[in-house]
Amino acid sequence: MARLLDFIVGHQKNIEKLLSLKLQKRWPHAFLFTGPNAIGKRKVALAFAQMLVCEQSETACGDCGPCLRIAKEQSENLLRLAPDASMAKPVIKVEAVREVLDSLSLSSWSGARVVLIDEAHRMNPQAANTLLKTLEEPFENVYFFLLGPDGQQFLPTIKSRCQMMSFQPLVVADLKKIKPGLADWAYQASRGQIDRLMQLTSADGIERRTESFVFLEQFFSDTEFLQNGNWRVNVKDKSWTLATISAWLQILYSVVLAQAEQKSGSSLISIEHSKYFAKIKDISSEKILSLADYLIEAERDILGNADPVLVFENMWVNYARVD
Ligand SMILES: [Zn+2]
Known part of the structure; x- marks a missing residue:
């Protein structure tokens, strides 16, 4: 049948x-x-x-x-x-x-x-x-x-x-039917897409996410970001950059959600990544949401062949200096 x-x-x-x-x-x-x-x-x-x-x-x-x-x-x-x-x-x-x-x-x-x-x-x-x-x-x-x-x-x-x-996008209950037994934060973070869910929960995916969070921290805290070229090497790699954007979006939404619900956000983020979460939890949700909007645009531009380095430079100029 x-x-x-x-x-x-x-x-x-x-x-x-x-x-x-x-x-x-x-x-x-x-x-x-x-x-x-x-x-x-x-x-x-x-x-x-x-x-x-x-x-x-x-x-x-x-x-x-x-x-x-x-x-x-x-x-x-x-x-x-x-x-x-x-x-x-x-x-x-x-x-x-x-x-x-x-x-x-x-x-x-x-x-x-x-x-x-x-x-x-x-x-x-x-x-x-x-x-x-x-x-x-x-x-x-x-x-x-x-x-x-x-x-x-x-x-x-x-x-x-x-x-x-x-x-x-698929709702969490449907994701669980298709791919049962994964961590709750991953279902939440997958944006309803099976490919993202699998990427997030693979060993390689978890390592990449750590890199993404370290980079997010640099993005927010490095006042010499544009002068420091080290990140450009990674960002030139399109698949690395798209995985990074995806991870950033997830952490940003989790921060906003946690602010709204006054939670620690631990249900949305794996334990090993929660220390990065703590560092940006005080940024205003308005700022975070506008950066998230920009990231979605950036993702589309990069898929449409925009230069990822330029995209990140623009993004830093417009969004990194958060008060
Ligand atoms: Zn038939």
Whole structure:
């Protein structure tokens, strides 16, 4: 039995909406699923891909050939597009889109086909425009799922041709169902994303977080931060910087929460990191929240290829001198 819907945790409202569209035969030819990474958007898309191709049931039987092949992601009915990971800045190229669209136009095919586009916001403009033509004049019995972080990163023309559906981060209870037995602070700190949760709780993740906290302390207390170049070497490493931003966000939110609840914050932070927590607990929550907003922006800029060193220099100028 491999009915994918049965394995999905969370997203109940979205699933109900999707099921009702499916049962009322009002399924649109293209969906754009938006929301953070690693919360299950792709799993939901595959579960409904199964329903679209199943030969036995409107809501997928899980047992027929097409259902089983979708579950293994080895199905001729399932065409996938994703950014070319070998590139320095991975994008989905127009050639890849054309290849998929060409195979869709083969008339010999019978049955439904599903096109799943991971990180669809990484289509370059040419690729997006090529796809757009197909979305405007869709093939019969072909269904698209575009996945991406948020609607803002898509051309309005693409959005207007898709039914949009936004997905929320997983709640702690759902995280616990998916990955049971981890420390409570990690569930709280994961921002509802399984990839972050795993990163936070790995040995490497814990070591990195210590580094992140040491760096946060330097950020707040080093009056010669811009002159001291030592941090620049680390910050140039994008993955280090993104892990750092994530850790900083978590500690900042924990501080604000602890201030609001007048708690020590120990439930949100691992014991080994609580000493760093103590050092910034007296900064005003207003300051902390504005830095947190900036960090979210910084994360997006760095993912979009901004120079991380410049981002941190700006951030220090604007936010480090806290009173
Ligand atoms: Zn089936």
